[in-house]
Amino acid sequence: MNTAERVLSRRAATAPASPIRRLKPFADAAKARGVHVHHLNIGQPDLATSSTMREAYRSFDERVVAYSPSQGTSSFRTALAGYYQGLRAERGGPAITEDDVLVTVGGSEALLFTIAAVCDPGDAIIVAEPYYTNYAGFSHLLSVDVVPVTTYASEDFLVDPDRLRAAVTDRTRAFVFPNPGNPTGAVHSRSQLEALAAVCVENDLVMVSDEVYREFVYRDDESMRPATSVLEIPGLLDHVVVIDSVSKRYSACGARVGCLVTRNKPLYAATLKFAQARLSPPTVDQFAAEAAIRTPPAEMSDAIAEYRRRRDVVVQGLNAIDGVSCPNPRGAFYLVADLPVDDANAFCIWLLSDFELDGETVMLAPAEGFYATEGAGRNQVRFAYVLGVDKLQRCLQILEAALQTWASR
Numbered sequence: 001m002n003t004a005e006r007v008l009s010r011r012a013a014t015a016p017a018s019p020i021r022r023l024k025p026f027a028d029a030a031k032a033r034g035v036h037v038h039h040l041n042i043g044q045p046d047l048a049t050s051s052t053m054r055e056a057y058r059s060f061d062e063r064v065v066a067y068s069p070s071q072g073t074s075s076f077r078t079a080l081a082g083y084y085q086g087l088r089a090e091r092g093g094p095a096i097t098e099d100d101v102l103v104t105v106g107g108s109e110a111l112l113f114t115i116a117a118v119c120d121p122g123d124a125i126i127v128a129e130p131y132y133t134n135y136a137g138f139s140h141l142l143s144v145d146v147v148p149v150t151t152y153a154s155e156d157f158l159v160d161p162d163r164l165r166a167a168v169t170d171r172t173r174a175f176v177f178p179n180p181g182n183p184t185g186a187v188h189s190r191s192q193l194e195a196l197a198a199v200c201v202e203n204d205l206v207m208v209s210d211e212v213y214r215e216f217v218y219r220d221d222e223s224m225r226p227a228t229s230v231l232e233i234p235g236l237l238d239h240v241v242v243i244d245s246v247s248k249r250y251s252a253c254g255a256r257v258g259c260l261v262t263r264n265k266p267l268y269a270a271t272l273k274f275a276q277a278r279l280s281p282p283t284v285d286q287f288a289a290e291a292a293i294r295t296p297p298a299e300m301s302d303a304i305a306e307y308r309r310r311r312d313v314v315v316q317g318l319n320a321i322d323g324v325s326c327p328n329p330r331g332a333f334y335l336v337a338d339l340p341v342d343d344a345n346a347f348c349i350w351l352l353s354d355f356e357l358d359g360e361t362v363m364l365a366p367a368e369g370f371y372a373t374e375g376a377g378r379n380q381v382r383f384a385y386v387l388g389v390d391k392l393q394r395c396l397q398i399l400e401a402a403l404q405t406w407a408s409r
Contacts (some may be wrong), residue, residue, distance in 0.1 A: 015140055018133055019369025019382075025274070026352035027363050036355045038395045041074040041385050043182065043334065045249065047303050050250035056291035060284055068283045070275040070322055072103025072259070076290040083293060084242070084261055087231040096231070100263050102271050107212050107245030107258035112138045114241050114260055115174065117270040118206045119144045124171045125208075128159045130336055130370035132182045132210065142332060148372040149170065152230055153327045153336065157184035161195040168203045175200055178210035180217060180227050183370050184336050184381040185311075185329020190228040194306045197236055206267070207236065210243045212258075215300060215333040218308040227331055237263040248333075250292040256282060256287040268401055301350050310385040317396035318383070319402065326383075335383050340403060344368065344381050346404060355405060357398045 020042050027037045048054075071077065077098035085096045106112040111134060115125060121143035127135045129148040139146045149167050151157040159177060169259070175196070180187045200207040209230040217227050230240050245258035262268050275281075311329060318324050323340025341347045345366040355361055367380035385392055 008330060011141065011143070016133070016136055016369070018137070019367070020133060020365045022369075023348060023352060023363065023366075026349055030352045030361060034359065036058075036360045037352065038360065038387065038391060038398070040384050040387070040395060041363045041382070043386060044253055045248065045251040045333070045386050046388065047251045047306065049252045050292040050295040051254075051299060052294045052296075053246075053250055053252055053288045053292040054129070056288040057284070060287055062283075068103075068286055069279045070278075070280050071272055072101070072281055073283075073286050074098060075291075076103060076286045077101040077259075079290050079293050080259055080261075084231055087229045096261065096263070100261055100270065102260050103286060104258045104260060104275070105278070105281050106247065106256045107210070107243050108134055108138075109174075109278075110243045110245075110258045110260040111135070111176070111208070111210070112141070113271040113274045114208055114243070114267075115139060115144060115176070116142055117267050119173045122171065123173045124169065125174045125176050126164065126167050126172060126205075127175075127372070128157075128177045128181075129182050129372055130157075130367055130380075130382075131176075131330065131372075132178055133369055135176050136372065142387075145171070146372050148253075148370075150373060151184070151186070152378065153325075153338070156330070157181060157186035157325055157336070158188060158192060159196060161199050164196060164211070165199045165203075168199070168205070172205060174201065174206040174208050176208040176210070178332075179230075180213040180329075180331025182210075182213065182332055183334045183367065185332045185334050185367075187227050187330035190232070191197060193228055193230060194233055195318055196346045197230065197233055197239070200239055201235070205239070206241060206264075207239050208243060212243065212248050214244075214247045215249055216307055216333060217331040218304070218311060219330075223389045239264070241267065246289045246292055249300075250289075250295060250326055252289075252292065255285040255289060257285045307385070310387075310389060311335070313389050313392050314383065314385045314396070317393065318399075321396070321400045323403065333385050335385070336370075336377075336380050337383055338380055341379055341406060344377070344379055347402075348381065350406065351402055353403050357401050360398055361395070361402070362395045362398050 124145040205398040215226045242261040247253040326337035329335045367377035371377040
């Protein structure tokens with residue numbers, strides 16, 4: 001071990017690399033060679049940021065950009081509470097107020113604060129794999145174990161309540177899952193959420209519901225109804241934390257504003273202490289995020305319709321490629337596809353380092369990094385359909401040619 005390695009903590013030395021971003025050096029090298037890289041590895045929407053949000057940025061005219069309160073500005077939290085108040089199930093019960101909302105630096109910080117508030121080192125959270133990779137990254141940072149409950153494409157990547165129940169031990173403190181799902185696009189119905197919630201209640205677990213993609217749902221009847229929120233299920237208020245963000249809903253990933261919502265007062269108080277330690281969320285971005293809540297409904301419905309068009313093109317195109325298969329995701333803007341390769345990580349690196357079609361290639365996220373189970377997902381990739389239809393069709397052509405070349409090497 002050299003001197004540079006000796007200064008690292010065990011936590012730093014063993015931290016998992018992001019499967020979404022760790023191939024960036026290969027993409028940078030491809031671009032340096034003059035190859036155009038189509039980024040399908042990362043959930044960076046290309047749709048315009050909310051018009052009301054952009055206008056708010058232009059109109060901000062405070063003489064001093066000061067600290068905001070650690071829990072976020074009162075006006076923004078009040079606006080968020082109004083949004084979530086429309087979701088609450090217990091209409092006769094106490095209202096969701098600004099004191100139930102804590103503004104964070106992106107949804108990622110909300111996840112970090114929540115896991116830290118409910119878990120001690122050596123405790124465990126249950127995640128549905130394949131899972132959003134930051135669930136594991138933040139758990140590692142906090143010395144918390146990740147226990148997977150595997151979901152399967154043949155079951156539309158839905159969580160089985162019996163498998164969830166079987167995974168609970170005396171070290172389990174929370175069940176963390178997204179609805180709609182990243183990376184699978186799975187959407188759990190109200191009855192399915194109720195079954196999962198029942199497991200959490202009977203085992204006294206915190207149910208951490210990542211609802212960043214809640215509006216992006218593609219139903220057979222083409223309605224624009226969003227996914228069911230856990231806030232709509234009665235009897236859960238003390239067991240639930242909702243994680244949210246402006247990043248995807250309003251196509252504002254760089255704003256870095258998120259929040260957590262909980263009526264569990266001790267849990268909220270703990271997360272507020274963490275928030276005070278990091279001082280405050282960004283002042284200008286909160287001002288703009290508050291305006292984003294007033295985004296015209298037509299903008300939201302147009303965005304949902306566009307993502308549905310993209311999903312249909314990608315699902316049809318992938319399943320038409322020999323040896324490739326994927327289910328039809330019901331929400332978000334991701335899917336997990338099986339490829340006819342033994343090592344998707346090696347294939348994804350090769351796509352960037354050794355392959356191009358008329359000067360173009362694609363960057364995908366190897367799915368193995370979205371699993372905690374050893375060896376799972378080795379032949380899978382996450383595909384983010386965040387580019388326009390024409391570009392996605394071109395990406396499908398590139399991928400098909402690449403798989404043919406890979407097979408004949």
